Amino acid sequence: MLRAEGNSGRKLRIWGTRTSWTTVGDGEFFCPDCGGDRNYRRRTGRCRFTILGVPLLARGSAGPVVECGSCHGRFGLDVLDHPTTARFSAMLRDAVHTVTLAVLAAGGTGSRTVRETAVVTVRAAGFDDCTEDQLTELVEALAADTGRFVVDPxxxxxxxxxxxxxxxxxxxxxxxxxxxxxxxxDAARVALADGAYSPAEREVLTTVGGALQLAPDTTVRLLAAASHTPY
Structure with a gap:
């Protein structure tokens, strides 16, 4: 970029590029620079060649980008793949709830110790008002919903x-x-609350490990470690 010296000693920019941004959407995202949930603007830009600050020729497009409303940092659209803090908390809470119900469906809800352990696990995940009756009713409803939870294969x-x-x-x-x-x-502790793993409980826990992208031997190690942990 060429610069010229003015009478005042300041350098004048002779030519360069300028990008004009247009907002095409907005929302909330997790800003990697701020380290928290922030509002964002989704923007596209048009680049122009400038002479003495005056835009003259089009030089193509820029973006789309995600611009943080707080720090004004710009990121690729893949930044939206990261859940917000609130969304992540909800995903984790729902995941623990689903896993606990699956273990109860596999092992049954007849044991009070199992029900109590399940309630403690679900409450710790964020469902503060969870009760034994609620979990039992959900498991019974899932068992009756044969279009969703089948026993074969x-x-x-x-x-x-x-x-x-x-x-x-x-x-x-x-x-x-x-x-x-x-x-x-946590799911293993629910399954073990009334004794050793049943084949159905072990299968559910193995499925949980696979869905969480854990290596099979890691899941086996975790199940073995849980079975030797005093409660």
């Missing part, structure tokens, strides 16, 4: 496996390994 059931994958797979890329392992361990 296998103890876990194809529809139940799909339900777990739908709840866990979107969460897994945004959750550290320790967090994913914690979900498996």
């Amino acid at each position: 296998g103890p876990c059931g194809a529809a139940l496996a799909i339900e777990l994958h739908e709840a866990l797979e979107p969460l897994a890329p945004h959750l550290a390994a320790a967090g994913r392992e914690s979900i498996v361990l």
Whole structure:
């Protein structure tokens, strides 16, 4: 870019480029620069060649970009793939709830210790008003909904496996390994509250580990560790 020296000693920009931005959408996102939830504007731009600050020739388009409304940083559209803090909390809460229901559906709700352990797990995830009766009613409703939870093939059931994958797979890329392992361990403790794993419970837990993108041997290790942990 050429510059000329003015009489005042200031350098004048002779030529360059300028981008004019147009907002085409907005919303809320997790800003990687701010480190929190912020409003954003989705913008596209048109670049122009300038001489002495005057735009003359079109030089193509820019963007689209996501511009933070707070720090004004600009990012690629893939930044919207990261959930907001509020959305992430809801995803985690719903995932724990779904996994707990799946374990109860596999092992039954006849044991009070199992029900109590399940309630503690779900409340810790964010459902503060969860009760034993609510979980029992949900499990009974799911068992009756044979179009959604079928018993064949296998103890876990194809529809139940799909339900777990739908709840866990979107969460897994945004959750550290320790967090994913914690979900498996909490679910294992529910299953173990009335004794050793049943084949159906073990299958559900294995499905949970796979949906959370844990290696099979990692899931096996976690289940073994949970079974040797005093409660």
